[in-house]
Each structure stands twice: as structure tokens, then as C-alpha cells.
Amino acid sequence: GAVVSQHPSRVICKSGTSVKIECRSLDFQATTMFWYRQFPKQSLMLMATSNEGSKATYEQGVEKDKFLINHASLTLSTLTVTSAHPEDSSFYICSAGIQGVEGYTFGSGTRLTVV
Amino acid sequence: AQSVAQPEDQVNVAEGNPLTVKCTYSVSGNPYLFWYVQYPNRGLQFLLKYITGDNLVKGSYGFEAEFNKSQTSFHLKKPSALVSDSALYFCAVRVSGGYQKVTFGTGTKLQVIP
Numbered sequence: 380g381a382v383v384s385q386h387p388s389r390v391i392c393k394s395g396t397s398v399k400i401e402c403r404s405l406d407f408q409a410t411t412m413f414w415y416r417q418f419p420k421q422s423l424m425l426m427a428t429s430n431e432g433s434k435a436t437y438e439q440g441v442e443k444d445k446f447l448i449n450h451a452s453l454t455l456s457t458l459t460v461t462s463a464h465p466e467d468s469s470f471y472i473c474s475a476g477i478q479g480v481e482g483y484t485f486g487s488g489t490r491l492t493v494v
Numbered sequence: 495a496q497s498v499a500q501p502e503d504q505v506n507v508a509e510g511n512p513l514t515v516k517c518t519y520s521v522s523g524n525p526y527l528f529w530y531v532q533y534p535n536r537g538l539q540f541l542l543k544y545i546t547g548d549n550l551v552k553g554s555y556g557f558e559a560e561f562n563k564s565q566t567s568f569h570l571k572k573p574s575a576l577v578s579d580s581a582l583y584f585c586a587v588r589v590s591g592g593y594q595k596v597t598f599g600t601g602t603k604l605q606v607i608p
Contacts, residue, residue, distance in 0.1 A: 385537065413595065413596070420601075421600065421601075422584065422598045422599060422600045422601050423538075423584070423598045425595055425596075425597075428595060470535070472537050472538065474538075474596075483596060484540070485530070485537040485538040485539075485540075486537050487536055487537040488535070488536060488537040490535060
């Protein structure tokens with residue numbers, strides 16, 4: 380079946396640095412990619428929707444200059460957390476929309492810890 | 495706007511007993527409904543979906559869910575719970591057509607007691 384590979388699975392970074400998270404669709408083309416954030420013991424909150432070759436659409440309250448999303452190809456989307464702060468520590472998950480399939484495939488998630 | 499409610503933060507069930515995890519939804523238009531399971535520090539795994547057709551849908555690992563349009567519910571069920579079913583379960587909804595965004599419920603922690 381369709382697989383979304385998300386990397387890294389865990390990352391620890393210092394405050395003020397930037398971190399890039401990658402999501403790759405394996406064996407299929409992901410026209411649309413969704414990025415979610417999950418706080419401990421809470422649900423997934425949609426951060427943004429990215430479409431290949433165009434600017435991402437951010438949800439209300441999400442800082443687009445802080446969470447940079449790039450979807451330059453049909454198999455790769457990246458989320459860069461810029462100037463990270465401890466409050467950005469969270470679990471980030473991507474999911475891909477597949478042509479002709481109503482559901483979405485999720486990556487395995489990235490645990491970001493900012494110290 | 496669309497929303498999903500999972501009224502139970504946690505459900506405890508004895509191994510071998512039937513389990514039910516509740517979900518109700520609100521959406522404008524025809525709903526696509528999903529159940530996902532999440533293990534600690536992992537992404538979401540797809541269990542099952544309702545798009546159209548039979549109201550009772552069967553999914554992975556022996557799970558099933560019944561779509562009830564009049565009650566706007568999509569409860570997850572399994573006839574006999576396993577300890578390995580213990581995890582966090584999310585119900586989700588989106589409207590039909592294109593790559594519409596998915597809205598998730600708050601999740602229900604299922605604890606199967608040996």
C-alpha cells in the first residue's frame with residue numbers, strides 16, 4: 380500500500396535554531412500534503428495544507444513565517460520550524476492525499492524537542 | 495464548519511469482551527468518516543472508512559463501524575477485545591470531493607484489561 384516516509388522521527392535542537400522535517404511519498408504522487416501538530420494527550424491540529432508547486436494554505440493562528448512549508452515535487456514536502464522555541468516542542472505529523480483515494484496516508488511523525 | 499466529538503476520554507474493557515468507542519460528527523454535505531489508531535510516539539494507522547454504500551463497514555484487525563446518518567454517529571466496534579488493541583483511537587470526518595481537510599476528534603484511549 381501507499382507509504383509516507385517521515386524523517387527524522389526524533390530531533391532535539393537548541394532554541395533559536397531551525398529544524399527541517401521531511402515527508403516523502405513512496406510509490407505514489409502526493410498532490411496534496413497536510414501537516415498536523417499534536418500536543419501531548421490531545422488531538423491532531425491541522426497546521427497547513429500544501430499543494431505541489433503552489434504556496435501552502437495555513438490554518439488560522441499558524442504563523443506561516445515560522446512554519447515554512449515547501450512542496451516542490453510530487454513526492455516531497457518539507458516543514459521547517461524556524462527560530463525554534465521550547466513552546467514549539469510537539470509531535471508533528473504529515474499526511475498525503477492520494478489521487479482517487481478518499482482517505483489519507485500518514486507519516487510516522489516527528490517528535491521535536493527544543494531545549 | 496465540520497467537527498467530531500468523541501465523548502469518552504478513555505474506555506476500559508476486559509479482554510474478550512466486546513468494545514465500543516463512540517463518535518459523532520457534524521458536517522455540511524456528504525461525510526467521509528474514518529477511524530485511525532495511534533500507538534505511543536507513532537503516526538496514525540488507518541483502520542476503516544465510510545464513503546458510501548453499506549452502513550456497516552469492516553476494517554483492519556477485526557474492527558468495524560456503523561454509520562448512522564440520523565444520529566450522525568460512527569461508532570467503532572469489535573466483538574472481542576485483545577490486550578494489543580490498547581491504544582489511542584481517533585475518529586475523523588471530511589466532506590466529499592477533492593482533497594478536503596480532515597477534522598479529528600479528541601481521541602479515546604482504549605485500555606483492554608487482561
